[in-house]
Amino acid sequence: MNNRFTQTARRMRARVNGSWEATVPFWPKAAIRRRADRRLRHLARIAAQHVPFYRDRLARGEMHITELRGTVDLAGWPIVPPDALRDEPERLVSEQADLAHCVRFLSSGSTGGRKSVYVDHKSLIHNAVYGTLGKWVIFKLTGALFRLRSVAIIVGDGTLDELGQMYADAFGTPRSPVQGGQLEVFSPFEEKLEVINTIKPHVVAGVAGAVADFFLEAHDRGADVHRPKLIKGTAEGISPRLRQRLENDCGILVRLSYASVESLKIGFQCEVGDGYHIHEDVCAVRIVDDDGQELPEGETGRVIVTNLVNHATVLINYDQGDRGRLSTAPCPCGRRFKRLWLEETRETPMLRTPTRQVLHYGEVLRQVIDGPGFEAMQIIVESPDRWRVLIHTEDNTHHTWHDEIAERIERMTGDEIHVELNMNTPFEYSAGGKQLPVIIRCSDQPPYLRDSEC
Numbered sequence: 001m002n003n004r005f006t007q008t009a010r011r012m013r014a015r016v017n018g019s020w021e022a023t024v025p026f027w028p029k030a031a032i033r034r035r036a037d038r039r040l041r042h043l044a045r046i047a048a049q050h051v052p053f054y055r056d057r058l059a060r061g062e063m064h065i066t067e068l069r070g071t072v073d074l075a076g077w078p079i080v081p082p083d084a085l086r087d088e089p090e091r092l093v094s095e096q097a098d099l100a101h102c103v104r105f106l107s108s109g110s111t112g113g114r115k116s117v118y119v120d121h122k123s124l125i126h127n128a129v130y131g132t133l134g135k136w137v138i139f140k141l142t143g144a145l146f147r148l149r150s151v152a153i154i155v156g157d158g159t160l161d162e163l164g165q166m167y168a169d170a171f172g173t174p175r176s177p178v179q180g181g182q183l184e185v186f187s188p189f190e191e192k193l194e195v196i197n198t199i200k201p202h203v204v205a206g207v208a209g210a211v212a213d214f215f216l217e218a219h220d221r222g223a224d225v226h227r228p229k230l231i232k233g234t235a236e237g238i239s240p241r242l243r244q245r246l247e248n249d250c251g252i253l254v255r256l257s258y259a260s261v262e263s264l265k266i267g268f269q270c271e272v273g274d275g276y277h278i279h280e281d282v283c284a285v286r287i288v289d290d291d292g293q294e295l296p297e298g299e300t301g302r303v304i305v306t307n308l309v310n311h312a313t314v315l316i317n318y319d320q321g322d323r324g325r326l327s328t329a330p331c332p333c334g335r336r337f338k339r340l341w342l343e344e345t346r347e348t349p350m351l352r353t354p355t356r357q358v359l360h361y362g363e364v365l366r367q368v369i370d371g372p373g374f375e376a377m378q379i380i381v382e383s384p385d386r387w388r389v390l391i392h393t394e395d396n397t398h399h400t401w402h403d404e405i406a407e408r409i410e411r412m413t414g415d416e417i418h419v420e421l422n423m424n425t426p427f428e429y430s431a432g433g434k435q436l437p438v439i440i441r442c443s444d445q446p447p448y449l450r451d452s453e454c
């Protein structure tokens with residue numbers, strides 16, 4: 001009885017907290033800034049005393065703790081390059097953090113080596129609370145609140161737990177609870193069609209690229225498919241072209257969020273859908289030029305993020321590896337959070353076989369990620385039936401493993417693809433200078449043609 005009472009009390013408190021937090025984006029700018037500044041000062045104190053990376057630099061006089069009073073002062077602090085998180089991750093972890101109760105996220109290893117980040121419990125709760133913010137947007141766009149039906153299209157083949165964790169590990173997005181139906185990216189078109197037509201979801205979430213792919217395929221085939229009001233996913237996996245086609249040709253709205261392993265949730269698209277509102281009270285975002293100098297509002301540069309709430313792996317001024325521009329111009333939705341427009345997102349195009357089976361990078365990654373010394377993988381689709389798979393590994397002695405990989409990947413594709421394996425050769429860069437997990441060299445040929453159509 002007592003236990004039940006405690007549980008109810010806890011649930012109610014969580015609900016009240018959630019509703020209160022949901023008002024934050026509408027607070028006056030000064031109040032949002034005060035909250036962010038307070039959190040930054042606390043974080044900086046932890047960094048100075050307990051995080052070797054910062055403590056050493058402070059001791060050498062490279063930075064001064066007293067100069068960091070608020071987020072505006074971040075411009076005076078050095079930038080943490082992505083390499084630091086790859087080469088010396090433990091030096092960015094607070095000695096005070098209770099690692100046994102932290103969650104360790106690993107990046108996919110698609111951008112120059114795997115990076116590990118410890119996230120403390122409190123930070124995870126903040127992140128979950130911010131997940132509830134999205135409910136307002138969903139309600140506005142779908143009109144459904146309590147009886148919301150949703151289907152998720154995700155990567156994996158294990159239990160729900162493993163799936164969520166795997167997704168979080170591989171794509172740098174925190175997992176969110178899945179209600180309603182659940183499908184795998186890998187499952188055949190007909191199965192997806194049946195589940196979606198049975199559940200008739202308001203929202204289809206998950207790997208946005210795979211969701212987009214399904215509805216465009218249905219559109220092209222003239223299939224009788226239930227159309228959700230909204231597709232929800234992360235910036236990863238869907239290009240502006242695909243989004244436009246979904247909204248115009250299929251009449252389905254697309255709203256994305258911007259997240260990363262290092263900073264968890266960074267921004268979200270509101271009902272208006274123009275740019276990402278930055279979660280300003282849990283992360284600070286700045287734009288700098290290639291020399292690390294702060295750029296004026298509206299100018300495009302490197303996206304630098306400070307996670308204000310994670311006290312385990314402490315990241316102050318972390319170079320996120322993306323490019324974008326910021327604006328403080330008011331949004332018609334009424335939220336005061338400033339907005340970010342990403343120039344080059346971590347777009348991961350879907351992989352296809354000549355018979356139009358769809359695969360996600362993460363599914364291929366699953367085949368190799370546990371290999372000895374595995375560090376990173378890049379897939380280059382040279383032609384519709386030939387992939388070059390580049391793998392970086394610290395271990396050059398396990399030749400049997402190397403031989404196995406190509407075979408395993410070929411089997412996944414139903415032996416429709418010939419896989420050429422390149423061990424420890426340098427990764428290739430996109431035209432924009434970014435190291436992408438997947439590069440498609442034959443986007444003018446079927447089955448990739450659709451991605452470039454508009």
Ligand SMILES: [Zn+2]
Nearest residue numbers: 270272331333
């Ligand atoms: Zn807005």
